[in-house]
Amino acid sequence: MTDSRLAALQAAAPDLRLKTEPGDLEHYGRDWTRRWTPDPLAIALPGSVAEVQAVMRWASAHAIKVVPSGGRTGLSGGAVAAHGELVLSLERMNKPLAFDRVDRTLTVQAGMPLEAVHNAARENGLEYPVDFAARGSCSIGGNIATNAGGIRVIRYGNTREWIAGLKVVTADGEVLDLNRALVKNSSGYDLRQLMIGSEGTLGVIVEATLRLTDPPPPTNVMLLALTSFEGLMEVFAAFRERLQLEAFEFFTDIALKHVLAHGAVKPFEEVHPYYVVTEFAIGDEAKEAAAMAAFEACMEAGWVADGVISQSDAQAQQLWRLREGITESLAPHVPYKNDVSVRISRMPAFLKETQALLGQAYPQFEVVWFGHIGDGNLHINVLKPAEMAQDQFVRECEQVTKLLAQALKAHEGSISAEHGIGLVKKPYLDSTRSPAEIALMRGVRRAMDPQALLNPGKLFDA
Template sequence: MNDARLSRLREQMPELLLKTDPADLEFYGRDWTRRWQPAPLAIAFPADSAAVQAIVRWAVREQVGLVPSGGRTGLSGGAVAARGELVLSFERMNRVLDFDPVDRTLTVQPGLVLESLQAAALQHGLIYPVDFAARGSCSIGGNIATNAGGIRVIRYGNTREWIAGLKVVTGSGELLDLNRGLIKNSSGYDLRQLLIGAEGTLGLVVEATVRLTDPPPPSNVMVFAVPAMEALMEVFAACRRRLSLSAFEFFTDRALEHVLRHGAQNPFAQISPFYLVAEFDAGSEAHEAAALGVFEECLDQGWVNDGVISQSSAQAAALWRLREGITESLAALKPYKNDISVRISQIPRFMQAMREIFEREYPDYDIVWFGHIGDGNLHINVIRPDGVGDEAFIAECERVTALLSATLARFGGSISAEHGIGLVKKKYLEGTRSAAEIAVMRGIRQVLDPHGILNPGKVFDVEA
């Protein structure tokens, strides 16, 4: 490829690995969304933060947008390069740099895959507790960019809580060394926290120091079959009252059908409309009695009509698969994904309101609900009916997403709980953030990316 800007980049950084093969442009130009045709200028693979700074300076001179790229497992198009951007892949910056046993921190490069980070922590007898199904592919840099949440937020919080230090390169090419692993630091604005969840629009993460913690006690998994939506949060309250929860998840009969078709085992003889997965501390007789007590209470109250509790770690994994296998089981169907949150106190009324909207607007659609109901986060996947084209399907979904967004605004919820805004939810940001908030965000983006080169077009447009 003989683009003059690329030639100059090659000249200025002869050691930089660049790829421009059409297959690479296609592969690195997209994430797990499939709505945009990848069209990056090239893919750059910097080896260190100095190279990232040099690329940023080149991008400023040439006015080329930069799309930071990790495992590209994102579901909001945050890593899509469809407009001639340079994809800045962190694949070669994927090392563990340091472990400190006193601070109990790992310092890592942004391209490190989450599962590798978790394994590195375990080697030292500690855990990095943020976890979700994409662990084998997603990178810690992407986790930071979206403030990834996942399945154990109820106990451990989001990625935000586990980042003790961040090195980032701003849109001016400055390297900022933020917080440096300190536990307490009240010396000016916490730019580290500002960068987390900014989807690469305020700076490029080139290094992160993550906190680790002690492994949890042994746990059990219990799956409840729930006959009525109204009972879901009653079961949650009962579990939270008597168990020490590490996860509390939800899915529907529609989700179960998809995941069973993909090889999961159904532990129940009968189909129920709703299912809940509770993971909780176990390992003692008192724990077992509490779990049994919760189950009996839920049965007595009519909140559940069946349940199963894991008797081994293999069975726990099989039960988890019912919930964690859903996204994969739907992938080939290219569902339209919603990733919303409300306060957990609002879940029952919000679900009722949404169900009414879906029954009215999508009477014939297959709607798959699942998610992290214990922290107020629901995933609502809409399956494309046979015979409906991609564009017509997305247009129809976006019509309903506008209703969803209005309903979320009424409930004080969020259009993106953990996937980020990216490109997919950009037009709905105004349902979650006020005009005044967006104006502040725009001003902040101008400060950190004055030349408009960091993931341009993502989250919101720079011009009002």
């Protein structure tokens, strides 16, 4: 601890845990993107809101840049610290603080993993319904900072819908106690909403009060094999019309190949080009009949070639693994990830155009498609050939992302549906937000963090 700035920090907050070992700098300096070389000044691991305030007061006084840090499972480089920033990790602030049965809220520290939030809600007989595969390692604070979506958005919406209150430490070390779980509060600008999805650039989220809901109904999981991409929207419409969908996810045969190679159980004898995993409420005969009717209608129309319905929880999990295991199974191939969205009604035209575009642009690469068709959200993963250098691969992919961004602009879509902009999508922000919007965002940023201390260079250059 020879750095005088860190000595000043330690003097200001004597009990604050600081790490400066090279292994720690590397570990905490990066997220699930692997493109940047971590190089933080140090890692601060506060144990209280007061310690977070002390860090930000020190950062303000010394003009030190700060990267707020959760589970670092992000895919857009939003938690990367590669330029001497202090990493402010919330990992020790990971506890539930209060449950209220009347308000149906759970107040937690921001570093609490999503899965622990799920469990704490269930222990109280209720549900926090936002969910995705990184649940075990991502933190609720990070979920809020990116307005995380996931596999239940079709039924429950994004993280934003579930945030009743936020406690935030500002760039100059003030605590904001935003909305305080009020159901109705029309008293000026909703800064809570502004913080949600701001990727750590407007304040450090330290606590959140989450709305909970009733436990989900009993459900079944169905896996469908589809004959063509065109049929996908038709199948979605047929199911949505008849059933209360809890999830409706799709993936391609190439995605399946990787998941099976990673240990999942093969669902069908034959190979089909497209697959859907859908989960829907059951519990009475009418609903089960509706599920069969939807399936049969799709078979008769020729959109679906085969299908299986879960007969047990174990089988439901097995079917889900085919979808949820994709990201992990692709990781060894260092994929270049696109996470785009359009309005649901624009999906067919956008899909057609994008397939043609990528078929032309990526003949040399393996491209894996999957995503949340019911939310208009596609994940397009391009896999790096083993022999190709990472730099060259990223360069080639970025050429195509430019074309994709143009298509998104034409279709009024978004370059980031749920991962956030971070560093990875920053060059393409103007495909989704107009110059006037970006100028206003910069103005808001200056109003909230005049020194541009918080997560600098993410989202836009300060």
